[in-house]
Amino acid sequence: MPHVARTGGHRVQIEANQRKSENATVQSVARLDSFDLDGLKELAGVKKKGFFKRMYDKAAGWVSGIQLALAIGPTVGHLVVAKELSKLQSMMTDTPRQAPMDWLRDNRPDAFTSSFGNLMVAASAPLQTAMGLSLSDLTEVEGHYYKVLAPVINEQGVKTTAPYLRELAKVPDLQPGQARSAFVFLGEDRVDEAKVVTDLWNSEKRPGTNPFQPEDPKSRIWESLDSQAKKGKLPIFVDIDGNYNTFTGTEFVAKKTLSSLGERNNSLGDDFADTSRYFAWLAERQESFSRDLSPYLAKSNPKADKIVQEMKSELTPPWLEGKRGIGPFLSPPHALKLPEKLASIKERHGATPWVDALISLDRDTLTGVQTHWIKMLRELPRAERETILAEVPNRFFELNLKAPQEEGFAEVAPADGPLLSEIIRHEQLVARQRPFDRAIGLKEVLDHSLDGLGVEERREVLASVRDLAASNRGKLESREARLRENLGQEYAGLDIRKVLDGSIPKSEFKAAIKQLTAQADGQSRTPAGQEARRHASMLEFLYEMEHRYGEVDQILTRLKGDFTKHPLGVGEFFIPPEPGAKITPLREAETIGVRLGNNQDPNPTKMSLVLEGGGGRGFAYPECLRQLESSFTKSEHGYEVDEYVGTSAGSIVAALLAAGFNVSELRDVMQTIDFSAFNADAVWLMGGVDPKARGITRTGLFSTQKMYQTLHELLAKKLNIQGRPVLFSDLPHKLKMVSGLMNSDLEADNPLLKHVDGDGRFVFSTETTPNFDVIGALVASAAVPAFFQLPQILVAKPGPEEGEVLRGRMQFADGGIVDNLSLSSASRKEEKRAAMVLPAHTHAKDPETGEWIGLDTLNFSTDNLEIVDEHNRELYGKFVPKLDDYLQRLKGHGMERVVLGFNLAKPWQQPLPAIQGSSEELSLLSLIHAKELEMPVLEKEKGDALIAFTQRPPGLLTDVVGHLFDKYVDNRPGEGDGQGDFHRTKDGFHYHPSDKEVTDVFDMGWAVGGVALSASKSEYAQRKFEQS
Structure with a gap:
């Protein structure tokens, strides 16, 4: 249906242009349909890759593999010896053979420490390139603040907490407007300089204005501390590289680690x-x-x-x-x-x-x-x-x-x-x-x-x-009777059975415990007082432990629904509601698509939106999506976005869209979320002060608790969900999120395990996991290994016996390690599909300085967002106006779905869109139509390489590293034995998730390494967008 202009003359002109465009489309489609494959290749300008180019690609892969092998050479030396000794020990003691790294850990701790150090050094370089995070620098910072936070001996000769922690304890006594104590770290070589600033700031006679001259570098430190203090934040300054005006990814993480002392974001x-x-x-x-x-x-x-x-x-x-x-x-x-x-x-x-x-x-x-x-x-x-x-x-x-x-x-x-x-x-x-x-x-x-x-x-x-x-209930009841007799009217009493089964009202329980405590304090050295204190202590522990340490079956029994076919899956950080709290009834999964263009079109072009992970760089998405949407809004043709697919940070955007937030409000919604607060509980993970943070079985710098709570509150409010998790079945639009399954204790025949791929990839979706917690799945998709703890989803379904609950758990890592731009997760119901990977540029040139500035993976600052947005508006203006005609031409060839992927990239990494079809013929037709419409796209070789890279093709580099990992590091022997085995088959490497929970950083390394290095010909062939 043509769009009507304000004047009749304009309307006539628009209709004429539309007919002209339609005629051109029909003619182009008819002409190209007469060509065979060779003819289409010639028209598309496709040339066969030359001999030297093929050899160069192979050599590059070998060089990368050899460089990594040399970097961890000392470690491999230790592991070669350990492998043989482990074999010998197994033969002599008739015990299972250990992996070399495990053998070192148990038998030669010194060599294990050295080997792990070498692996950290080797891993630091690629991690710094990808995320701006230096493991060696971060370790230096962490070592420093562990020293600063260590207890000291006070003037009375008594061991007490660190001076800095005692300063933080004074906050209630601070005068209005008085800033909290500062922490400054400038590296081990600049301790004295840091001390000058810290002592002056923390002194009773702190200057009211910046005491340092503008040319003095310490002036910038003071300025930063003052700015944070005025915002009510803990004044922290961390610098490692000597540039006080910028924060690297490492410096940002270190700062947030320290800031967590004053930001109690995990107070469950x-x-x-x-x-x-x-x-x-x-x-x-x-x-x-x-x-x-x-x-x-x-x-x-x-x-x-x-x-x-x-x-x-x-x-x-x-x-x-x-x-x-x-x-x-x-x-x-x-x-x-x-x-x-x-x-x-x-x-x-x-x-x-x-x-x-x-x-x-x-x-x-x-x-x-x-x-x-x-x-x-x-x-x-x-x-x-x-x-x-x-x-x-x-x-x-x-x-x-x-x-x-x-x-x-x-x-x-x-x-x-x-x-x-x-x-x-x-x-x-x-x-x-x-x-x-x-x-x-x-x-x-x-x-x-x-x-x-x-x-x-x-x-x-x-x-x-x-x-x-249960076995001591009799003793508890006997003591209850003694206390009632001894305390008389001073104690109302408790029904022990109701305390144990949790059915006693909370107010009644708290009142009785208060009475017991008062009696215990009044006669603390008497048997009655001692019994009263122990009774209160025991009953409080038993009454609160289910809620305090939370299990998924607490909510299962209060939800009226059938979880037999599709189990309930709840994120580990969901807080069960108190007894009597309102709980929103379950909803039947009923999704709709988002229509663009002509809403009356009976056959709209189906669209899948696929969003890549990239941390803080994801702030580039809203403007790119807005520009994309503008190309279809005024179209006379119909389009329907019927699913959103996300990985890692892309899952956050995908979930917001699937929850019903539209593109125009996406940026404002994202800017209301304090993403930096997600990285704010590192210090609390040092100790077991929080039952939700797992400080003993620690696998990362930060927990995902704050991420979960923030996003749960946002979606629950949007969808009006109370007292329970937001489930996939609650979403108005279809959603898929990619994660890597590290391990699971689900029974072998659980249908959920059918969705685990050969490399550990697991895709949550409206169809396959309708009763799963959306935010729990999002966190599972977005938890960068080592940076965040490996998150878990608690699974429950009814058992065969009356009232029985079968419980399980699944532990995940960031989907980016297995499939960061998951084109293959988009719907494949249609035979003819087209893919278009659009660059979402994260960097742009500063118009004033000419320098490249941009968004950062770890630092969620939006200071440069306006400049990046303007750059993307200009970029999308080159091809967005042609998209409608381009897709209609492909539709003329029978194309039924377009998969639109967004790749967070720097301009030089992907300057233009990459296009491909589900068959070689459709790929060639895509290129020819783009050329005819003068729509700039990457040439076929570069576009194919970019899309192939997102689908994890096996290659020489993965072969070299995978071989080393399989032979010396993987600590789960045996193929397919349910023990987290990483192994080689004829077509590549595969990973089988373990049935044991990852409980430390080393096991996390084995599991994540196994998933990340899994690459096989069969898996790649199945995921390739262009099928032969």
Whole structure:
């Protein structure tokens, strides 16, 4: 239907132009349909690649592979020896053979540390090229702030938290407008310069204006600190490269790491949403331990205490005066032998000194918010960690439930035990003194352990706790009866059965616990007071643990829907609603397309929109999408975008569009999101202070908790969802998001596993995962390995028995490691499809300086966005006006769907669109029509190479690196045995996701490496857009 102009003359002219265009289209299509394939190649100007060009491409691949091999040469040397020794050990001991890297870790820790260091150096260069992130520089910064955050001895000779943390604890006492203390790091070579600025800023007589001259580099530092302070942010300045006017990716990450001290973005696990209160609590806890409890434990059993002090010394990493280790990952190698020392305390001195050892390790801070207990659990292999933790719940219940008449009751809270000073959660910053109680101390050990564990290990410990609670219900009820009798009207009482099954109203429970606590404080040294405190402690733990450590089946039973065919999948950071909260009913999946152009066209051209990952560079998308949309808005032809496909940061944009945000509002919506806050909990991951952050089983610098909460709130508000996750079935438009599956404990016949490709690729979609949490899937697609923790989705469906819930979990890594521009994930229902990969340029020349400026992967600054947007407007003006005619010509050849991909690139990386068809014939026709319409596109060879690169073709480089990885690094032997095997077949390398959760940075490296290096001829042939 032609668009009507304001005057009749204009209308006639427009209609005439449209008829002329239609005639040209028909004539061109008819003419080209008469050519055979060779004729089309000639018209398209396609030439066969020459001999020298083919040899050059091969040589380039070999050179890259050889360079990498040489870079990790020392590591390979270690691994070659380890491979043979592992084989020999397996034969002599009749045990399974270990991978060389695993063998080194268990048997030659020094060589393992050295090898891992070499791998870090080798990985740093490509990572810096891709993301602007230097691992070596980041390690230097992290080492420095670990030193700065380490406890110190105060004037009274008592060990207390770091001065900087104590400064942060003073925030409530600051005068209005008074800035918080600053942190400045300029590298190890400029410590004195940093100290000058820091001391002056943190002094009581801080200058009201910049004290440094404009030409002094320190003036820029002061200016930055002042700007942050005025915005209410923690004043942090980090520089590594000597340029104080710009921030590299490494400097940005380091700054955000430190800023997390003042940005409590993961406050799910405790009641200290305000960071200053948390640091005040931590300082009081540390000082009371050093002043009161530590001397008592040393006096009670000097020999056992000596072993504990040795353990603490051996846990100390190199930047805290330890002897060896590497970066933030390893303590000295002999720390791995600590379980033997801990067991020796129990064997030689008894169970009570063993409990005291655990409490001592848990209460004594190593650095920042990390205790020696958390550091030890983090260093240990999973099997040894599980052995230690298995004893803790049993001993906790035993100590907590001892009745006054039982032997050993007095030993739980010894009469000569010290009073410990602590700040009570929920209340004002007032320190109270309470007697040392081993049952209370061990409960804190258990609680902090659960805070830091991964999903799999946490489930095991919680299962043990549930069993103990059930078997000890009688003792709990007996103590409840004693307390009611002793306290009379001062205690309303609790129904133990309702507490254990969670059915008691929260207000009633809290009121009773408050009564118990008041009685305990009033008679703290009496048996009644001690029982009251332990009863309150135990019941609080049991009542809150399901909600605190959250499981997916909490929400499953409250949703009315059939999850038999399509299980419920919930992101690990979803917060289950309180009992009685409103929950939006489930919706049937019902999607519509977004119509462009002529809405009356009965046969609109189907369109898939595919968005690449690229972090902060994704801010280039809104303007490019707006320009693209403008080419179809006024068309007399109909178009329909019926699906959005995203990977990594592209998944964020795809999800927003699929949720119903339109292109015109996309930029404003994206700018309301504080993306930089996603990188804001590194320090909290040092210790087990948050049950959602997994500080023990840490696999990255930051958790994805803030990302999840921010985007969940945004989509839930848009779609009016309350009390439950936003599911794929809630979206008005179809959505697909790509991720890499690292591991899963789903049963072998679970239909979800059918969607896992040979390289670990997993595509969430409206069709295949309708009951999955959209934001959980988005986070799984956008979590850059090592930068973010590997996220998990908790899966549940009804079991065969009444009320039974079958639980599972899936752990993912950023989809960019497996398929960053997923053209192959777009619909393939139509036989004839056309692909067009449009450049979304992230850099442009500054019109004033002529220098290239742009958007950064890690730094989500939009300072240069206006210039980048103007550049893209000019770029798209070259081809967008021709798109409508171009696609209609292809439609004349039978094309049924166009797949529009967006590639975040610098101008010199992809200057023009790349086009291709689902067959060679359609590819040639695409090029010919673009040429006829004078629509600039890449020549066929370059376009094909760009599109092929996005589909992971196997090659010499992947062959060289994959061979090394398979032979020496992969630590899961056996093909297809469910143990995360990476192996070679005749057509390339494949990855089989493990059934074990990744629990440390090393296992993360094996899993991510296996997925990233998987490349096979069969997988590539299946994903190729142009099929032969």
